[in-house]
Amino acid sequence: MNMLVYLIPIALSLGALGLFAFLWSLKSGQYDDLDGAAWRAIEDDDDHPAV
Template sequence: MSALVYLIPVALFLGLLGLAGFLWALKSGQFEDLDGAAHRVLMDDDEESASERKSDKPEKP
């Protein structure tokens, strides 16, 4: 029974800490673009990255 005196406030504190973290993430815009990462996985950008790699290298004289 005496353990509950410590465990209940700790559980409430951790719950409020989790809620504060969620509200912070919501306010900072972490959940604005939920589909962006899913679409980026499916996009094939090998051609663009190959041309970018060629342009990054200096040309040989």
């Protein structure tokens, strides 16, 4: 029973952490261009011409 005093806040704050991480990523525009992000990941970001 005493463990609950620690465990419940820990469980809730972990969940809240996930929630805030999601809200933050939404706000910072990470879902604005999902198709583009998929492509950018495999782009070579160097000075050589692409293709």
